Amino acid sequence: MDGIDALVQLEAIKQLKARYFRTLDAKDWAGMRLVFSDDVVMDTTDSGGNVVAGADTFMDFLSATLANVVTVHHGHTPEIILxxxxxxxxxxxxxGRLRYADGNEINGFGHYHETYEKIGGSWRIKSSRLTRLRMD
Structure with missing residues (x-):
């Protein structure tokens, strides 16, 4: 892979993660489903959650869990290796900032550790592990 192609691939992965954040906060579940491989593994055990395997299973979990929660997520300083x-x-x-219907809020800070796979010409998230540095 030459330098220009590598830059194009890195930018495509950055765009993929940007779509993840945007579709998550907009609750665009159909759009969000497209960012994952079918066999994605999502691991939030380091931040008090579970491991969920499979994109459809994860989307069912996420859409039910966040149905009445206003969320704002930002990702920064990507370190991507092809x-x-x-x-x-x-x-x-x-x-990540979450505001629940009862007024309670959670503000979390940490890192996503991910793997990506190019499937059918498009990059997808293959696995994601969320770690937390702090939760307020």
Whole structure:
């Protein structure tokens, strides 16, 4: 892979993660489903959650869990490594703010540790592990 192609692939992964954040906060579940491989593994055990395997299972879980929660997520300073023409790893600093219907709020700060796979010409999130540095 030449330097220009590598830059194009890195930008495509950044755009993928931007769609993840936007569709999550907009509750665009159909759009969000497209950012994942079918066999994605989402691990939030380090931040008090569970491991959920499979994109459809994760979308069912997420849409039910966040139905009445206003969320704002930001990702920053991506560290992406292309490991082959069709795979990559990445770490993103993140901030997530959640406001529940009863007025309670959670503000979390940490990192997403992810793997990506290029499937049918498009990058997808293959696995994601959320770690927390702080939760207010």
């Amino acid at each position: 490991t082959s023409p069709s795979t990559a790893t990445g770490i993103w600093a993140m901030e």
